[in-house]
Amino acid sequence: MTLAGMLRADPVTRTAVLMAMSGYGQEADRQAALAAGFERYFVKPVEVQDLTEAFSAIGRRGRDVV
Template structure:
């Protein structure tokens, strides 16, 4: 089966993705999947480090957990929307929090889409391609 990257002849469709998740295992697994699909991935495990890395990494996409220690993903998303480097980035909430209120809160915080764990890989690929 061809991935989007393979179908396009390699990493031409690759995006710069900042992945923020406090679970090191979950972050590693998803980063390996995203890299296999032809994306460049930087991983951070908390909000302050994610914010500190955006100016030099300049992500096209941010995949951000909501339940982070210290600074919630909602707060990180609000701050990212104020910054030049991520003002127009695609912000994807990837979280175990899946109620209607959680979805509304994510959109209100500046996320473009709200995904629940475990992520549907086909849905994630479609969002990354679009």
């Protein structure tokens, strides 16, 4: 089981927002990360504004970030 799968299976972290950052930028890589349970997938190098917007959106929703 992947880390995202384990976090989704645990009641404590089930609703945590999971984001992935990788050097792999193919559409298949992004789709695999989303299928694994990640909500956002960033390809390095990541723009600071993209991260800021993602974290701001989470803050507005009131969810934990893992």
